[in-house]
Amino acid sequence: MPRSACSNPESISGRCHAQAPAERPRRTASGALRRARAFSRSPPRTLDRATIDRSTEAPRSRYRHGVAAPGSRRFIAVAGNIGVGKSTLVHFLARQYALTPHFEPNEGNPYLKDFYGDMPRWAFHSQVYFLAKKFRIHQELSESDQRVIQDRTIYEDAEIFAENLHRRRQMSKRDYQTYRDLYESIVRQLRPPDLMIYLKCSMRTLRQRIKMRGRPEEQAIPIGYLRRLQELYDGWFSRYDLSETVVIETDKLDYIQDLVHRIDLFRRVEKVLR
Numbered sequence: 001m002p003r004s005a006c007s008n009p010e011s012i013s014g015r016c017h018a019q020a021p022a023e024r025p026r027r028t029a030s031g032a033l034r035r036a037r038a039f040s041r042s043p044p045r046t047l048d049r050a051t052i053d054r055s056t057e058a059p060r061s062r063y064r065h066g067v068a069a070p071g072s073r074r075f076i077a078v079a080g081n082i083g084v085g086k087s088t089l090v091h092f093l094a095r096q097y098a099l100t101p102h103f104e105p106n107e108g109n110p111y112l113k114d115f116y117g118d119m120p121r122w123a124f125h126s127q128v129y130f131l132a133k134k135f136r137i138h139q140e141l142s143e144s145d146q147r148v149i150q151d152r153t154i155y156e157d158a159e160i161f162a163e164n165l166h167r168r169r170q171m172s173k174r175d176y177q178t179y180r181d182l183y184e185s186i187v188r189q190l191r192p193p194d195l196m197i198y199l200k201c202s203m204r205t206l207r208q209r210i211k212m213r214g215r216p217e218e219q220a221i222p223i224g225y226l227r228r229l230q231e232l233y234d235g236w237f238s239r240y241d242l243s244e245t246v247v248i249e250t251d252k253l254d255y256i257q258d259l260v261h262r263i264d265l266f267r268r269v270e271k272v273l274r
Helices: 031-040 086-097 112-117 119-143 154-167 173-187 203-213 223-239 259-273
Strands: 051-053 075-080 100-102 148-151 195-200 244-249
Touching: 075 086, 075 223, 075 259, 086 100, 086 148, 086 195, 086 259, 112 119, 119 148, 119 154, 119 173, 154 173, 154 223, 195 223, 195 259, 203 223, 244 259
Parallel strands: 075 148, 075 195, 100 148, 195 244
Antiparallel strands: 051 244
């Protein structure tokens, strides 16, 4: 991955025998570089460490579903496991590009208490509620006249969490097939995000972050559960072909403090937003 940052070259003076030297127009830094430098002068913030995997960030040649017309691209989605740093990145990019952030709607599910008491009985009801909620949110975001960024997507509800419930025999085969039929019918009607950012990190980093943020409902999550989710995430993302993608390893390098990697991330986002 290229790791060199460009700096503004000095102006080059023209030479003429009969006239005073005239300066050529000064070159200006790229938008990504200007934003990266501006951000570096902002007060320091403690954010996740990350690096971009450029091997998977090239635009996909074909999308199975409709894509926004050129000039109207404005919908970015961030996907990844529990504790991987989605909210941190959403806040960061929302600040940089005046995006409207939208976070996962965990509250309000009327089946959640029953689900935790008897998962096989209530898994279908709970997942259908989340699916309907995410469907409405996705439609609103894709049709919005604002530039938006979403923390966790409708795809993850089905491909990761409902799939995991089915594999763990906490959702019956009959209920799961009905759920999948509904999900696939919904997805065919959706305009996909213009950019999908997929965050990854090690299990050790996930556990450390979950412990640090201190949410009571997350503290007892078994490491085996996180591993199963990660396997499902990796499998889903390897098949995902609805939009352009960027993969960020969030426990390696510092894209917040490191100018080179910050520029790299900004350029990928700006390609979608312009």
